Amino acid sequence: MLVHSYLYYKMDNPIISDDQWQMWADELTKLQTENPDCMKIKYFDKEFKDWDGSTGMHLPRTIIVEQRAKQVLRAYDEVNRVDGFI
Numbered sequence: 001m002l003v004h005s006y007l008y009y010k011m012d013n014p015i016i017s018d019d020q021w022q023m024w025a026d027e028l029t030k031l032q033t034e035n036p037d038c039m040k041i042k043y044f045d046k047e048f049k050d051w052d053g054s055t056g057m058h059l060p061r062t063i064i065v066e067q068r069a070k071q072v073l074r075a076y077d078e079v080n081r082v083d084g085f086i
Contacts, residue, residue: 005056006069025053
């Protein structure tokens with residue numbers, strides 16, 4: 001969610017559809033609700049507390065998230081390249 005939020009909001013370069021993102025967001029929200037004790041992982045706990053999956057706009061955009069987003073985008077571009085063109 002962090003990486004795809006960064007690609008969408010910061011880089012304006014989403015690689016998944018809004019529907020796919022929402023499906024994953026809804027799944028994560030359900031998991032959080034059903035397993036509240038498992039959600040205490042000390043990694044952006046505060047940012048995901050009470051998260052309802054309606055948006056990723058507020059999710060953290062740390063240097064680690066940025067690096068992972070760029071890595072995912074490079075891999076995505078490489079896989080989807082056709083004859084040297086994207």
